[in-house]
Amino acid sequence: MTIKIDYKKCCWRDGKCSSCSCGGKCVGCVEACPIGALTRKKKLEVDTEKCIxxxxxxxxxxxxALSLE
Ligand code: SF4
Ligand code: SF4
Structure with missing residues (x-):
């Protein structure tokens, strides 16, 4: 299984949060990951080598926006 990112649903775009519901700062996946495999860059990226x-x-x-497939 691998993490799949649906970039249509992910609110992190062009290096910033585009959501109208979280005050401009997405908190969620990156903070939840126990091994730091996710990074918010220009878009959200997952290090599939690290991901458990x-x-x-x-x-x-x-x-x-995320699923295990
Ligand atoms: S929690 Fe992560 S995947 Fe979900 S919208 Fe925010 S940056 Fe995107
Ligand atoms: S290890 Fe992989 S599945 Fe677990 S939180 Fe991090 S990116 Fe998501």
Whole structure:
């Protein structure tokens, strides 16, 4: 299994949060990941070498942008 990012649902775009519901700062997947495999760069990126498929980020994302497939 690997983490799949749905960039249409992810509110982190062009290096900033585009959501109208979280005060301009997305908190969720990156903070939930126990091994730091996710990074908010220009867009959200996952280091698939590091990821242990724990699913914590999937649960933490309020926008349903992540899935384990
Ligand atoms: S918590 Fe969800 S919306 Fe926010 S950066 Fe992560 S995947 Fe994107
Ligand atoms: S599945 Fe777990 S290890 Fe992988 S990116 Fe999500 S929180 Fe991090």
């Amino acid at each position: 498929n724990c699913g914590a980020c999937v649960i933490a994302c309020k926008h349903g």
